[in-house]
Amino acid sequence: MLFLVAFVLHSIRYLGCSWPYTRFIRSNGMLLQVLEERGSPWMISFSIGMASRAAVGGPVTSLITPPDLHELRRVAVAEGALDPYNATLLQQMCGMGLEVLRYDPVLQQDALRLLLENRQVLEYPDDVYAVSSEAQDGTVVLFTDDAHESVYCVPGPIAPRGTQP
Amino acid sequence: MIGNLIVACLSLAVGWGALFPLRRSLGPGLYHLSALPVGTIGWSVVAALTTVAEVRPSPMWVAFGLTVYVVMAAAVARLFAGTVGSAPVSWRSFALVGAGFVSLSGLLAWAGLTLVGADSYSHYELSGWFLADTGRLSPIIMGSRNTLLPAMHMANRIFGADWLYVPYPLFSANTLAITAWVLWRHAFVSLPGRTRLAATAVVAGTLAIVPPWFYHTWLVHSNMASAMFTTLALTAVLAAAGVVDRRAQSASEKEVVGSRSAALGVVAGFALAGLALARPDGLAYVFQGLIVAAVCHLSGALSRRAIVAAYAALSAPLLVVYGAAFLRIGVWSGDKLQGSWAVALLGAILVFGVLTVLAGTIEPILEWLRRVGGMRLAIAVNVLAIVAVAATDRGQFLFALRNMVANLALMGTWGLTWWVVLLGVVLSLVVRVRDVEEPGRQLLLFAVFQFFAIALVLHASVHPGHISPSDSFNRVALHIVPTAFWYLASYAGSPGWSKGSFVQLSAEAAP
Numbered sequence: 001m002l003f004l005v006a007f008v009l010h011s012i013r014y015l016g017c018s019w020p021y022t023r024f025i026r027s028n029g030m031l032l033q034v035l036e037e038r039g040s041p042w043m044i045s046f047s048i049g050m051a052s053r054a055a056v057g058g059p060v061t062s063l064i065t066p067p068d069l070h071e072l073r074r075v076a077v078a079e080g081a082l083d084p085y086n087a088t089l090l091q092q093m094c095g096m097g098l099e100v101l102r103y104d105p106v107l108q109q110d111a112l113r114l115l116l117e118n119r120q121v122l123e124y125p126d127d128v129y130a131v132s133s134e135a136q137d138g139t140v141v142l143f144t145d146d147a148h149e150s151v152y153c154v155p156g157p158i159a160p161r162g163t164q165p
Numbered sequence: 166m167i168g169n170l171i172v173a174c175l176s177l178a179v180g181w182g183a184l185f186p187l188r189r190s191l192g193p194g195l196y197h198l199s200a201l202p203v204g205t206i207g208w209s210v211v212a213a214l215t216t217v218a219e220v221r222p223s224p225m226w227v228a229f230g231l232t233v234y235v236v237m238a239a240a241v242a243r244l245f246a247g248t249v250g251s252a253p254v255s256w257r258s259f260a261l262v263g264a265g266f267v268s269l270s271g272l273l274a275w276a277g278l279t280l281v282g283a284d285s286y287s288h289y290e291l292s293g294w295f296l297a298d299t300g301r302l303s304p305i306i307m308g309s310r311n312t313l314l315p316a317m318h319m320a321n322r323i324f325g326a327d328w329l330y331v332p333y334p335l336f337s338a339n340t341l342a343i344t345a346w347v348l349w350r351h352a353f354v355s356l357p358g359r360t361r362l363a364a365t366a367v368v369a370g371t372l373a374i375v376p377p378w379f380y381h382t383w384l385v386h387s388n389m390a391s392a393m394f395t396t397l398a399l400t401a402v403l404a405a406a407g408v409v410d411r412r413a414q415s416a417s418e419k420e421v422v423g424s425r426s427a428a429l430g431v432v433a434g435f436a437l438a439g440l441a442l443a444r445p446d447g448l449a450y451v452f453q454g455l456i457v458a459a460v461c462h463l464s465g466a467l468s469r470r471a472i473v474a475a476y477a478a479l480s481a482p483l484l485v486v487y488g489a490a491f492l493r494i495g496v497w498s499g500d501k502l503q504g505s506w507a508v509a510l511l512g513a514i515l516v517f518g519v520l521t522v523l524a525g526t527i528e529p530i531l532e533w534l535r536r537v538g539g540m541r542l543a544i545a546v547n548v549l550a551i552v553a554v555a556a557t558d559r560g561q562f563l564f565a566l567r568n569m570v571a572n573l574a575l576m577g578t579w580g581l582t583w584w585v586v587l588l589g590v591v592l593s594l595v596v597r598v599r600d601v602e603e604p605g606r607q608l609l610l611f612a613v614f615q616f617f618a619i620a621l622v623l624h625a626s627v628h629p630g631h632i633s634p635s636d637s638f639n640r641v642a643l644h645i646v647p648t649a650f651w652y653l654a655s656y657a658g659s660p661g662w663s664k665g666s667f668v669q670l671s672a673e674a675a676p
Contacts (some may be wrong), residue, residue, distance in 0.1 A: 004371065007585050011374045014580045021380045021578070021633060025275040029166045030327045031290060038281045046286075059298040085287075088305055092291035095298025 036125060043084045044069060044151070047128035049093030051153040052140040054122050060094035061138030062156075065161060067090035067100050072144045073127065074152045094140075103165040107143045107152070111160050115143075115152070127151065133158045141165060166274045168326025172208075172317055173270040173335055179231050181259070183435070187256040189430035190247035194346055195404070197252050197262045200341045202397050203435045205332070205390070206482050207234035208316035209442045213489035215300030216378040222323055234482070238435065241481050245431050245474040247424035266316075269338065270331055271364045278383055279330035282635065284310075285385035290328065294317020302490045307507070308499010312486055313442040314387055333389055335380035337373075340393040343645040345369040347400050348654050351409045351605065355660035368654050375582050377643055387444045388640045394443060395644040398436035398454040399612050405429035405471045406461035408605035430471035433458065434478025436532025440482055445502035448510040449623050450613030450644070451479070453615045455514065456543055457608060459521040463539040466604075469525055476518045487511060501628075540611050547618040556627045565629035565638075566621065572639040576632050582646070589653040600661035616645040 035046055052060045066072065069086065091098045107115065115131065122130040128149040139156030141163060144163045156163040180200030188196045211230030215222045222230075292315035293307045306315050321329040348365040356364055372378060381389045403409055405426045437454045441447040458475055461467035487507060490497070496504035524530050534542065556563040573583040590610065597603075620638055628634040 001587070004367065006376065007581055008367075008371050010581050011371070011376060014376050014578075015374060015379055020376075021283065021384075022280055024383065025279050025281055027279045027328050027330055029169070029277070031286065032327075034279065034281055035286060040283070040286065042287060053375050089287055089291060092295040092303075092305065095295050102287075 032125075042086060042089055043124040044073065044128065045089040045127045046093065047124035048142065048151060048153060049090050051122065051124045051128045051130035051151075052094055052142075053092075054124075054142050055132055055153045055155050056136050056138055057132075059138070060096050060140050062096055062099050062140070062163070063094050064099045064101055064103075064139065064141040064156075064165070065088060065090070066105050066142070068105060071105055071148075072142055073148055096138075101165070103161070104146070105143050105165075106146055107160060108146055112143075112145055112152075115154065115158070115160060119158075129153065131155070131158070137163075139163050166277075166326060168321040168324035169274050169329060169331035170267075171324045172320045172329065174267060175227075175231065175320075175329050176204040176207070176317075176332065177201050177206040177263070177266050178204065179235055182235040183207070184242055184432070185649040186239055186243040186246040187428040187431060189252075190425040191254075191432065192252045192425075193254045193258045194350075195401075195429075195432065197258065198339065198343050198346060199397060199401075199432045199436075200262075201335065202393050202439055203238065203432070205313060205317065206238075206435060206439050206442060207231045208320055209312040209486045210234040210237075210482060211392075212296055212300070212302055212312050212316040213486045214296050215296075216302045216489045216493050219493075221299050222297060222319060224323060226300070227323060237481055237485070238478075239504050240426075240476075242431050242432075244477065245427040245470065247426075247428050266335075270335065273334050274333045277330070279328070279333075279385060280380065280383040282384060282386060289314050289385055289387075290318055291564070293320075293322060293329070297322035302486075302494060304494055304497035304499055304504075305621055307445075307490050307494065307497050307504070308502050309445060311445050311447060311502070312490075313439065314390065328386060330383075333385060334382050336389040336393045337378070340389070340395065340396050340647060340651060341369050341373055343393070343396050343400055344372060344650065347403075347409060347651050348658075351403075351602070352651060353656035353658040355663075356658055364654070364658060368650060372647060372650050375646060376578050376580050377582075377640075378646060380578070381640070381643055386640070388643045390443045391440055391447065391450070391641070392644045392647065394436045394440035395450070395453070395616075396647040398433045398440065399457065399609075399648055401433035401476075402427045402435060402454055402458045402461060402467070403605065403608060404529050405433065405458075405468075406466040406608070408466075408608060426468050426471040427474040430458075430467075431478045434480075435482070436477035437475070437479045441479070442486060445499070446623060446641075448502070448507060448514070449619055449643075450616070451510075451514060452517070453612065453619055455521075456615055457612050459517070459524075460539040460543055460611065461608065462521060462525050463531065463534045465535075469522060472518070472521055472525070475589055479514070480656055483511065497572060511521075540607065543611070544614065547615065550622050551618060551625075554622050558625075561629050562625040565625040567622065568630045568632050568636060569621065569638050571632045572634070572643060574629075576634070577636070577639040577642075578634045579642075583642075586649045586653065589603030589656065590649075593653070593656040598656065598659040598661035600659050602655055602659055605654060606655050606659075609648060609655065613645055613649050616648070 052063055087098050120132045129152050131154045133155045135157035137156050141154050141159040143152045177200050180203040183203050214230045215226055220293055288310050296319035318329045345365050348368055353361045353364045438449045441451050462472050613637050624638050
């Protein structure tokens with residue numbers, strides 16, 4: 001009996017004082033809130049996935065991305081960031097095949113201004129933006145600005161260089 | 166939030182429907198305790214059907230898939246429903262359990278408390294998202310996380326929610342309730358009324374605050390679900406073998422125990438199917454329950470009908486889910502569970518079942534097994550398997566063993582848990598208590614041993630892990646904690662103590 005009492009007291013003390021686990025999150029039922037509260041080393045992939053869905057209003061049939069996320073955004077992303085794991089995250093989140101192409105994802109200021117003009121833009125964590133359009137074919141192409149600071153998820157029909165940039 | 170509530174409540178309702186033909190055989194306690202685990206398997210069947218039909222799941226597909234599962238499971242259950250019931254399951258009990266379950270689910274949904282690991286959002290949630298978008302089981306899902314939890318996350322999205330968290334504490338509560346049931350019915354059955362109640366509450370409460378248990382109660386991961394399936398499977402196997410109600414004395418009591426054996430076999434089979442679908446290594450851990458059942462069968466404690474019932478219930482969901490996966494994605498290449506390994510393990514389960522039934526049928530083999538002792542033989546085979554793995558790659562074996570021991574003893578956030586369990590086990594082996602419960606206790610200890618033997622072979626062969634609370638084996642060890650508590654409680658609560666029939670081995674060995 002003494003053994004049991006000692007064990008119970010130990011567990012209570014351990015849970016109460018040490019708490020070696022991740023902290024509790026009070027969820028409002030939304031994944032984005034959970035991710036923002038907890039933080040994630042793959043946050044940019046989640047943002048791209050969610051922004052791409054928002055850009056086409058649902059699952060994405062094809063997400064066109066350069067092979068390295070550094071080409072899109074230079075800060076806070078691990079080297080070679082579109083590794084198989086990140087690719088898996090994006091693939092699962094968008095419910096489609098991921099198309100990794102070698103292309104220049106940089107949009108110069110004029111092209112970017114033209115793209116964003118009169119369009120609704122939604123912001124996601126890590127400076128990722130969803131550009132919405134009425135013209136949809138389920139395809140999303142990823143672009144960045146010339147400072148490589150922001151990522152733009154652009155529906156295929158309005159992508160500056162088409163869906164095979 | 167509403168998606169969380171719908172998924173939780175549908176799981177219970179589906180379990181009620183699936184086990185409905187067995188309600189009289191199981192009695193109200195086990196019937197209601199088995200409903201949530203058995204019901205959750207239905208989500209895997211929904212994902213399997215949308216995979217075969219190649220459709221994006223909708224509420225209609227959820228209704229169709231769950232109905233198919235209920236009909237299939239109830240048909241299996243109907244085949245093995247006993248004619249003699251232990252106690253009727255009244256409609257009042259449905260209302261009480263249902264109201265309690267809905268209230269608890271509502272409270273959990275409102276509280277919103279959740280713990281999140283990287284796997285929670287990058288695997289379970291995203292695999293669910295992928296399923297909700299496409300309805301397709303993928304190599305990533307089959308190879309990394311298996312189907313059960315991603316399918317629940319899928320359903321949550323179909324019903325308009327975004328983050329599934331309510332079922333996890335419900336799994337914990339259900340497992341604690343099963344543990345309390347076995348403590349009450351078996352471990353502390355010989356204690357007087359209030360002491361029995363207090364002992365049951367204290368031990369179940371102690372389990373609830375074991376640090377990793379408390380953590381996994383809220384964590385979105387597979388371990389609490391697996392602990393629930395493991396505990397239910399062993400409870401059902403040992404109840405079917407008459408361990409739980411060993412003290413049935415009268416002819417009518419014995420008839421009830423005998424009659425419910427096959428029904429309990431069905432529950433054990435479904436629980437093992439749930440375990441096989443809850444994790445990529447679930448197919449390997451299924452052997453723990455199967456080997457314990459085989460030992461019981463070969464010792465004459467478990468009928469052939471119960472063994473067949475368990476295999477029928479285990480096979481039905483696995484056939485549907487793995488059949489769908491093999492049909493649409495072939496023999497996949499995966500991160501943790503390769504398609505070829507799944508084929509091998511499914512084949513091994515089938516072969517083991519056939520061998521178990523054959524060994525129990527052929528008289529000379531049965532006689533030899535009884536002479537040698539099924540449990541002793543199983544221990545010897547386990548030891549041989551461990552030695553073979555160690556001989557194959559000694560370095561990796563020692564590395565895996567070091568990680569496992571270091572995590573359980575020091576670094577895995579278990580506190581004193583495994584020290585207490587080890588001390589209790591050693592004490593129980595040194596100071597033995599001779600009573601009617603001893604064979605049951607031996608089976609419980611064997612089940613714990615069998616679990617660790619499988620874990621050691623598995624981790625030393627393919628996944629040596631690392632020293633960290635998040636290590637795979639460190640989390641997997643949670644699955645067996647209720648059984649270890651059950652063993653220690655049945656030792657502490659033995660009627661032999663009051664009769665002075667304990668034996669010190671040293672004294673026993675003396676001339």
